[in-house]
Amino acid sequence: MIDDQVGDVLTALADPTRRSLLDALAVAGQASATVLAAGLPVSRQAVVKHLQVLEAAGLVTGARSGREVRYVVRPDPLDATADWLAARSAAWDRRLRSLKRAAEAPPAAP
Amino acid sequence: MIDDQVGDVLTALADPTRRSLLDALAVAGQASATVLAAGLPVSRQAVVKHLQVLEAAGLVTGARSGREVRYVVRPDPLDATADWLAARSAAWDRRLRSLKRAAEAPPAAP
DNA sequence: TTGACCTGCTACCCGAGGGTTGCACGTTCT
DNA sequence: AGAACGTGCAACCCTCGGGTAGCAGGTCAA
Numbered sequence: 001m002i003d004d005q006v007g008d009v010l011t012a013l014a015d016p017t018r019r020s021l022l023d024a025l026a027v028a029g030q031a032s033a034t035v036l037a038a039g040l041p042v043s044r045q046a047v048v049k050h051l052q053v054l055e056a057a058g059l060v061t062g063a064r065s066g067r068e069v070r071y072v073v074r075p076d077p078l079d080a081t082a083d084w085l086a087a088r089s090a091a092w093d094r095r096l097r098s099l100k101r102a103a104e105a106p107p108a109a110p
Numbered sequence: 111m112i113d114d115q116v117g118d119v120l121t122a123l124a125d126p127t128r129r130s131l132l133d134a135l136a137v138a139g140q141a142s143a144t145v146l147a148a149g150l151p152v153s154r155q156a157v158v159k160h161l162q163v164l165e166a167a168g169l170v171t172g173a174r175s176g177r178e179v180r181y182v183v184r185p186d187p188l189d190a191t192a193d194w195l196a197a198r199s200a201a202w203d204r205r206l207r208s209l210k211r212a213a214e215a216p217p218a219a220p
Numbered sequence: 221t222t223g224a225c226c227t228g229c230t231a232c233c234c235g236a237g238g239g240t241t242g243c244a245c246g247t248t249c250t
Numbered sequence: 251a252g253a254a255c256g257t258g259c260a261a262c263c264c265t266c267g268g269g270t271a272g273c274a275g276g277t278c279a280a
Contacts, residue, residue: 010124014120014121014123019117032226034226042268045269045270046269046270067276067277069226073202073206075198075200079195079196082196082199085189088188092183092185095136096185125237127238143257144257152240153239154257155239155240156238156239159238178247
């Protein structure tokens, strides 16, 4: 079950601060927590916590370079989650059509 | 900006109870809060609250039928969110490739 | 070597949200 | 009419998560 990973990604993405954090990281390519905090209305510690959540979800990886940690965005889990959502949507759609057909078709059975 | 709707969908999907609620609704086609509560380890009121969140996100609609309210799943917002995520992932990917190319290619600097 | 800088804890505050209970109201069945 | 069922509202707990402040430790540059 990759279901857990999807759950982590969804909870990670549920927070607006985390979303803008990811956006900032994407345009910067790589950045440290301190740099990222400078562009957001929150403290560095808050950014660090968010980065931990994002890293746990696999959306980001941090690599130490001397005295700073460079974080980089990882598109793969996002992609997987998108697929998961699309599959869900398709399944629901099929299910709804099937039920609708079943409700319309048989005028038999008084 | 459909950004807000995506945010609502993500926060709605972040909760495990809400996800299983959606699954149950999808297989049932339509169901009332009381019926749904019977299949989950939470009270009816909790289910009602979750359904309100889901309805606000557009993932579900409730229609009154006599003394009960039948809820039905709506795949569209899910689909839109999946597209949004896929677009994000693709954008990040392009950005990463671009930066990598820029880092490797130019030993020249005008 | 010393000072400046960035990171990594730890402890703490506080509001939001998931969950519950209890009761009043409309609807259906007998 | 009366009983049974489903819904809606309101008040209330309590945990969790986002946010902050403060301090210790590693790393780079004068």
